Amino acid sequence: MTAPGVTGPHGSVTGVRIWDGERDLGVGTVRWADGLITEVTPGGGPETGLSLVPGLVDTHVHLLGFAGGRDRVKGFDTFSWPLVTEVQEQALHGAANAQRAMRAGVTTLRDLGADETQAGIARVFDGDILHGPRLLASGPVGMTAGHLDLFTPRAVKDRPPTADGPDACRALVRRWARAGLTGIKIYSSGGVLSMGDKVGWRNHTRAELAATVDEAHALGMRVACHTHSAEGIDIALAEGVDSIEHGTGLTAEQAARMAGGPVTIAPTLLINDMIARAEVPVSAEAQEIAAALMEHRDTALREAAAAGVPFVLGTDANGYFLEFGDQWRELVRMVEVLGYGPEQALRAGTSVAARALGLESVTGSVRPGLGADLVLMRGRPWERAADLRVEDVAAVVCRGRLASGALPG
Structure with a gap:
């Protein structure tokens, strides 16, 4: 079992505010395995202050x-x-x-x-x-x-x-x-x-x-x-x-x-x-x-x-x-x-x-079965345009692997 936060074929983040591509789901946990999201659930640990959005x-x-x-x-x-x-x-x-x-x-x-x-x-x-x-x-x-x-x-x-x-x-x-x-x-x-x-x-x-x-x-x-x-x-x-x-x-x-x-x-x-x-x-x-x-x-x-x-x-x-x-x-x-x-x-x-692009069953949203293409950000970019900044990108997961930054946990 991969430890929380590890980004290889398996990984997870918890205590992050999740925006799933359509709406704010509140604070929760996202897990993935073999490059695919396996779980999106509310709760799951102390808040990190970070937000999670699709890539x-x-x-x-x-x-x-x-x-x-x-x-x-x-x-x-x-x-x-x-x-x-x-x-x-x-x-x-x-x-x-x-x-x-x-x-x-x-x-x-x-x-x-x-x-x-x-x-x-x-x-x-x-x-x-x-x-x-x-x-x-x-x-x-x-x-x-x-x-x-x-x-x-x-x-x-x-x-x-x-x-x-x-x-x-x-x-x-x-x-x-x-x-x-x-x-x-x-x-x-x-x-x-x-x-x-x-x-x-x-x-x-x-x-x-x-x-x-x-x-x-x-x-x-x-x-x-x-x-x-x-x-x-x-x-x-x-x-x-x-x-x-x-x-x-x-x-x-x-x-x-x-x-x-x-x-x-x-x-x-x-x-x-x-x-x-x-x-x-x-x-x-x-x-x-x-x-x-x-x-x-x-x-x-x-x-x-x-x-x-x-x-x-x-x-x-x-x-x-x-x-x-x-x-x-x-x-x-x-x-x-x-x-x-x-x-x-x-x-x-x-x-x-x-x-x-015909990829709605592959990426673009945070839900089980889709690719683990995820961006952790400081702020809430769906609420404030001022938070739509590359400087506020804390970590990126693409195809289930860490591409930049570091995940909490």
């Missing part, structure tokens, strides 16, 4: 970025670093970024620009070769001269794959499925950081998008759609995507259609704030695009949240602009922009986000 679920990240932190990029920007860094080295940075997120309390990630590299990292974590968070890898299906393609300078010949025509789109979906990826990312507008891009530009025809979504769903893969424009959101909803990424051009009519439905929005608030204010090194073009989007975004998204549109945590973190651990800051920004209370924001980053 965060970030539905939109990019792991293959420089993992040394913003202050150590040594002149590499988000465009040039992938071009001068071997993919084998990038994979190590990706694993390091994921582990950094885990130690900060983000125990599930979805990479929305993945290829065989991130799928391999996910298998290494799943096989417990390295201790890492739950990782879903979604492969991009973009067109030549589309938002994705415009991240690579035009003179570079060795480019990420694109797909032109419905058959090519289906073929790329199948490639990602064969490689072990679990989702697909599409584009129905231009973007902010891509070079020479325009938000209003069409990305893929309706026939191409329809073929991509159909093929992905036929293979059991969820489809996330990057879009900043109202037209792009209309197209995404019409084609049956599972989530909207960014969604800055959302209209009131679209919000009414989405209210209470299954399609979620990951608003990626902080990164667009940072670009619009040039708080990070960006081109004047990117700053101008982001600033124009900001004129509409906050009011539109706040009204959509009030109407019942489901929002989830999605940061667009890549370690260069947003670092891994900034997910807590994104939750605070959701409180400020969307008008959420702290509990609603925490749901958006745990149980609601897990459900959006």
Whole structure:
């Protein structure tokens, strides 16, 4: 029998205030074995003053970025670093970024620009070769001269794959499925950081998008759609995507259609704030695009949240602009922009986000049978937005093993 507080395949914490992903359960005890929660019970010893919440679920990240932190990029920007860094080295940075997120309390990630590299990292974590968070890898299906393609300078010949025509789109979906990826990312507008891009530009025809979504769903893969424009959101909803990424051009009519439905929005608030204010090194073009989007975004998204549109945590973190651990800051920004209370924001980053990824029977809540992905915190973050801070993370358990800090007892 493992002693209380030990974190290997078996462990427990007692005397902590439990928030289970939906509500405050009061002070109690949580036990786990073989990576799964086995018991959630009231009482069980003197209070420690700590709170326990589920690990965060970030539905939109990019792991293959420089993992040394913003202050150590040594002149590499988000465009040039992938071009001068071997993919084998990038994979190590990706694993390091994921582990950094885990130690900060983000125990599930979805990479929305993945290829065989991130799928391999996910298998290494799943096989417990390295201790890492739950990782879903979604492969991009973009067109030549589309938002994705415009991240690579035009003179570079060795480019990420694109797909032109419905058959090519289906073929790329199948490639990602064969490689072990679990989702697909599409584009129905231009973007902010891509070079020479325009938000209003069409990305893929309706026939191409329809073929991509159909093929992905036929293979059991969820489809996330990057879009900043109202037209792009209309197209995404019409084609049956599972989530909207960014969604800055959302209209009131679209919000009414989405209210209470299954399609979620990951608003990626902080990164667009940072670009619009040039708080990070960006081109004047990117700053101008982001600033124009900001004129509409906050009011539109706040009204959509009030109407019942489901929002989830999605940061667009890549370690260069947003670092891994900034997910807590994104939750605070959701409180400020969307008008959420702290509990609603925490749901958006745990149980609601897990459900959006189809992981509600795996993680995102504290209940028996789910994975032991747990964060012990000082304060009560579901009551006070000021407690939604990475600095208040006292310990993290991921897949039943201690990832950072120390447990009481």
